[in-house]
Amino acid sequence: MQASSRPTVLMAEREEARAPGDLAPQLLVVLDTEEEFDWNAPFDRDARSVEAMEDIGAFQELCDEFGIRPTYVIDHPVASQERGQRLLREYAADGRAVIGAHLHPWVSPPFEEGVTSVSSYPGNLPRELEARKLEALTETIEEHFGRRPTIYKAGRYGFGPHTTTLLERLGYEIDLSACPAFDLTADGGPDWSRWSAAPYWFGGGRHLLGIPTTGAFVGWLSKAGPALHSAAGRPPLSWIRSGALLSRSGAVERLMLSPEGYEPAHHLRLTAALLARGVRVFSFSLHSPSLRPGCTPYVRSQAQLERFIRSCRQYFEWFLERLGGEATTPGELRERLDTHRTEPSQPPTKA
Numbered sequence: 541m542q543a544s545s546r547p548t549v550l551m552a553e554r555e556e557a558r559a560p561g562d563l564a565p566q567l568l569v570v571l572d573t574e575e576e577f578d579w580n581a582p583f584d585r586d587a588r589s590v591e592a593m594e595d596i597g598a599f600q601e602l603c604d605e606f607g608i609r610p611t612y613v614i615d616h617p618v619a620s621q622e623r624g625q626r627l628l629r630e631y632a633a634d635g636r637a638v639i640g641a642h643l644h645p646w647v648s649p650p651f652e653e654g655v656t657s658v659s660s661y662p663g664n665l666p667r668e669l670e671a672r673k674l675e676a677l678t679e680t681i682e683e684h685f686g687r688r689p690t691i692y693k694a695g696r697y698g699f700g701p702h703t704t705t706l707l708e709r710l711g712y713e714i715d716l717s718a719c720p721a722f723d724l725t726a727d728g729g730p731d732w733s734r735w736s737a738a739p740y741w742f743g744g745g746r747h748l749l750g751i752p753t754t755g756a757f758v759g760w761l762s763k764a765g766p767a768l769h770s771a772a773g774r775p776p777l778s779w780i781r782s783g784a785l786l787s788r789s790g791a792v793e794r795l796m797l798s799p800e801g802y803e804p805a806h807h808l809r810l811t812a813a814l815l816a817r818g819v820r821v822f823s824f825s826l827h828s829p830s831l832r833p834g835c836t837p838y839v840r841s842q843a844q845l846e847r848f849i850r851s852c853r854q855y856f857e858w859f860l861e862r863l864g865g866e867a868t869t870p871g872e873l874r875e876r877l878d879t880h881r882t883e884p885s886q887p888p889t890k891a
């Protein structure tokens with residue numbers, strides 16, 4: 541098993557998905573929809589409880605209010621248990637939400653690998669095992685939701701060297717696994733630190749659309765961000781490990797478009813910086829267990845949950861009402877970017 545995979549090499553064959561010049565900023569909302577687990581403990585095959593799925597209603601209603609159809613990328617414990625399926629089936633049937641697949645290998649059959657932090661990134665698994673796990677998950681979703689998923693997000697952003705061909709074989713069209721600005725190699729995961737936040741076409745015939753989780757280094761030293769962050773882990777720069785000093789000075793901060801660990805001011809700074817760089821597509825993401833207090837480190841109490849939902853509301857309001865952006869889904873966006881790609885650049889002249 542590989543200790544680390546390098547997506548910058550793995551997906552070297554890709555091209556930026558250019559947006560039409562008049563495209564309003566596009567907003568996607570993605571929920572990693574999964575079992576509750578102890579974020580500070582080793583991975584556990586038996587942690588399959590999906591009780592927190594009963595509490596996703598408040599967030600769905602917030603999305604409904606703004607006309608946002610969130611994408612729930614669901615993993616095996618959610619897809620295979622009634623408690624996980626119930627509300628999602630209703631939302632999907634009403635056209636209020638979209639269902640995709642999310643692979644957490646340690647709770648996704650077949651169970652053949654040892655459970656370690658390296659094997660928790662599905663892209664690190666041997667080719668055949670990654671394939672059989674994703675096949676089983678895809679079929680479970682199809683069986684319970686009546687439709688085969690075409691949107692994938694690797695658990696732990698763990699896209700690997702075999703993932704592209706696997707997605708193609710299983711009929712996937714969209715991948716949400718990229719996590720720009722974050723280097724996960726210390727834990728055995730991929731290095732996304734130099735990855736762009738813009739969507740891209742990849743795979744044979746550039747048929748697959750990659751839409752990254754929105755993240756970036758922001759600030760006047762942002763170009764040096766990846767190098768600073770990797771240097772910061774080693775002496776003599778370990779004093780900036782937290783990034784606090786640099787970030788207080790406005791030099792560089794690493795931001796993600798998520799209510800988990802980031803505040804509305806971060807969301808705005810990140811979005812403004814990326815808009816200035818020409819990025820038009822924004823993917824706001826969170827984990828479903830954060831919607832029940834006590835399940836993730838980000839939401840420990842009812843008061844924190846209210847604050848969490850409020851920060852989502854603030855961003856949606858700002859993006860859709862003040863900025864003039866539009867809510868979209870991965871499938872709608874793919875269609876739009878694909879149409880733009882195939883349009884002739886000059887209007888055809890009559891012979």
Ligand SMILES: [Zn+2]
Binds near residue numbers: 574
């Ligand atoms: Zn996950």
